[in-house]
Amino acid sequence: MTPETQAPETQAAEQARPPKIAFMATCLVDLMRPSVGFAAVKLLEDAGCDVRVPQGQTCCGQPAWNSGDRANAKRLARRTIEAFEDYDAVVLPSGSCAATIIKDYPEMFSAGDRWRARAEKLAAKTFEITAFLADVLPDAKVAAEAPAGVGKVTYHDSCSGLRSLGIKDQPRALLGRVKGVEVSEMVESEVCCGFGGTFCVKYPEISERMVADKARNAEESGAELLLAGDLGCLMNMAGRLTREGRPVKARHVVEVLAGMTDGPAIGEGSK
Template sequence: MPIVDLFIPCFVDQLFPQTAMNMVKVLEAVGCEVHYNTNQTCCGQPAYNAGYKAESCEVATKFLDDFPAGGQNRYIVSPSASCVGMVRNAYAELFEGSADQARYQGVQRRIFEMTEFLVDVLGITAIPGARLAGQYTYHDSCSALRECGIKAAPRLLLDAVQGLERLEMDESETCCGFGGTFAVKFEAISVAMAEQKVENALATGARYIVSTDTSCLMHLDAYIRREKKPIKTLHVADVLASGW
């Protein structure tokens, strides 16, 4: 039985806890033994992206403490490709040549975003009983696609959901405009990028925009709500946990 240590990012913990619970539901349904360390906090990405390398290293060191080395069949799984990308890639810079480099490399080898874990590690391409009526379009988040190389896995799982049909939008790989502090520093550009993404999604006729990252979905949903657009955002975990 695969043993999974949950890594629940700040966005999910504070704003979308049901997404975390739905991920647990899915992981347990496919036979995983799920654990959650309540001492865990942030991966350090906000500080790192803002240029505070020393401060982000402090947070990253705590992350290593919170997720000690496990056995051969023990993994760290998260519902956020953004945070997985931070740990998998940016930590290499933070811990290069340090006493914690080997410890980091152990974590790097066993941390996965939820859909890549299900498909690439466990070989699962469908969640039994998952059901959601309608059509969806998929947003490739920058972190999932460019930092983690995730593209096929979420689509395979979503396409197997009963009643759900995929309609690919134009420029599905283009940034939604969130980018963390980018949305604060360059608000007008950020909003324009969200508008473009939502309009591309609407052009497909889809009812849902689905992605691996709640941060992207939160950004798009804010635009959708403000402009009263007829489309909804859903995290892939929420879709896979639907109907059963």
């Protein structure tokens, strides 16, 4: 039955139903920083979404795809498509994983392959979380006031989110709605932190120079807290900040937006 042939009361019920959102935790959040996942789910639920965490989700396949392992990338893509395609939207706390689904999945399958259409359909309803909250649900609730210890922050624009998905204004707009948070832009906020997945393994000297520049720029911004939307970048930068003894902590942006900063910052020991 199409929307045009549904009874008016059925259409009204469908429109009143909260959007059924599938949350993809991503590997790093699941294994290294579950608090990011809980903060993201809180933001989505506070925005009125019916949030589900589908069983069977695993790696999106990005490392395999970027390393040339096309067979395993496609295998993981098919598994992800099957797990997530029946929801109204798919939301991830990662620009890089979201970009893999949105940009790379359709390219993995040739025209005429039955998986191509399914990949394109999933790509069309997949969002990085700050883009979803700012662009799709502009009235979404965020923390009314800055959590304790959060004041001046600076923001790193992760490569995949910025260059593949155009995410730049959205996290800043959301932070601007949290009373007491001041965004102090660092120099070269759009420059790569040097992580780049396997890039830091293949080219460690270049990677170390890039993250050293990023750590210095973060401190020189005057901010006490460095935020970003990709945990890989944050772990890389937090590690450098800690090793150099710089007075800047690192967190995923959703932790501040959800007001969930009671736990240790990235790279800190448990309190």
